[in-house]
Amino acid sequence: MxxxxxxxxxxxxxxxxxxxxxxxxxxxxxxxxxxxxxxxxxxxxxxxxxxxxxxxxxxxxxxxxxxxxxxxxxxxxxxxxxxxxxxxxxxxxxxxxxxxxxxxxxxxxxxxxxxxxxxxxxxLPMKVLCSENCKGICNRCGANLNMGSCKCDSAGQDPRMSKILDIFNQFKEV
Ligand SMILES: [Zn+2]
Ligand SMILES: [Zn+2]
The missing domain is CATH 2.40.160 (Porin)
Known part of the structure; x- marks a missing residue:
């Protein structure tokens, strides 16, 4: 106006x-x-x-x-x-x-x-969270972990896998 x-x-x-x-x-x-x-x-x-x-x-x-x-x-x-x-x-x-x-x-x-x-x-805030306790998404299958756990075992992450995940995350940010 x-x-x-x-x-x-x-x-x-x-x-x-x-x-x-x-x-x-x-x-x-x-x-x-x-x-x-x-x-x-x-x-x-x-x-x-x-x-x-x-x-x-x-x-x-x-x-x-x-x-x-x-x-x-x-x-x-x-x-x-x-x-x-x-x-x-x-x-x-x-x-x-x-x-x-x-x-x-x-x-x-x-x-x-x-x-x-x-x-x-x-x-504008740097980041916004839906809740302080937000569990985020599984970085393997992309499931919203606030809705329940997925089938991946997120507790014990294989170090060989995290290398691959780093590459995956790089692509995600582009
Ligand atoms: Zn959230
Ligand atoms: Zn998963």
């Missing part, structure tokens, strides 16, 4: 409140893609005078991220809580020079999708 702050800037003290969702069906990083299950984000902009805008944002996005061990999708809620004073006097050249460039702003237009994407990215 694009929120235009042009009218807000015409009058000091003026406020603009918008509730938006993350509109994409999937959140994509350069390596992975996670389905978006739910989202609700409240944006609040207040004209504090002299073309300054107090910007506040809070809400959440829930992504479905595969468990690091068993690969079952896990609902992972990312909380968004953000506050910043936006100085609308600065030209884009000044912003680049001061490393204050906001990709979610284009003139007076605020792009909620770009802003939320960035917040998800900085809050």
């Amino acid at each position: 694009i929120i235009d702050l042009y009218e807000l800037l015409s009058e000091e003290g003026r406020n603009k409140d918008v509730v938006a969702r993350f509109e994409s069906e999937k959140f994509n990083t350069n390596k992975k893609s996670y389905p978006v299950k739910d989202s609700n984000i409240h944006f609040s902009f207040t004209n504090t005078g002299k073309k300054n805008v107090a910007f506040k944002c809070d809400g959440f996005v829930t992504l479905m991220i595969p468990c690091d061990r068993c690969l079952e999708p896990v609902d992972y809620k990312i909380d968004i809580d953000y506050f910043e004073d936006l100085d609308m006097n600065k030209t884009s050249e000044e912003k680049i020079a001061e490393l204050d460039e906001h990709f979610f702003m284009d003139g007076t237009k605020f792009d909620t999708e770009v802003f939320i994407s960035n917040e998800i990215l900085v809050n």
Whole structure:
């Protein structure tokens, strides 16, 4: 969603409140893609005078991220809580020079999708587990061991076999 702050800037003290969702069906990083299950984000902009805008944002996005061990999708809620004073006097050249460039702003237009994407990215966990006790998948037959044990004997792994498994795992990660 694009929120235009042009009218807000015409009058000091003026406020603009918008509730938006993350509109994409999937959140994509350069390596992975996670389905978006739910989202609700409240944006609040207040004209504090002299073309300054107090910007506040809070809400959440829930992504479905595969468990690091068993690969079952896990609902992972990312909380968004953000506050910043936006100085609308600065030209884009000044912003680049001061490393204050906001990709979610284009003139007076605020792009909620770009802003939320960035917040998800900085809050994305390294790994997600369905449970602390997740038993993972059998690395021989691929069975989900949370559903019960498989026929392979995972307790006593043959050292000759683990060499082969290393090679197998290399291929799996590609
Ligand atoms: Zn798991
Ligand atoms: Zn197995």
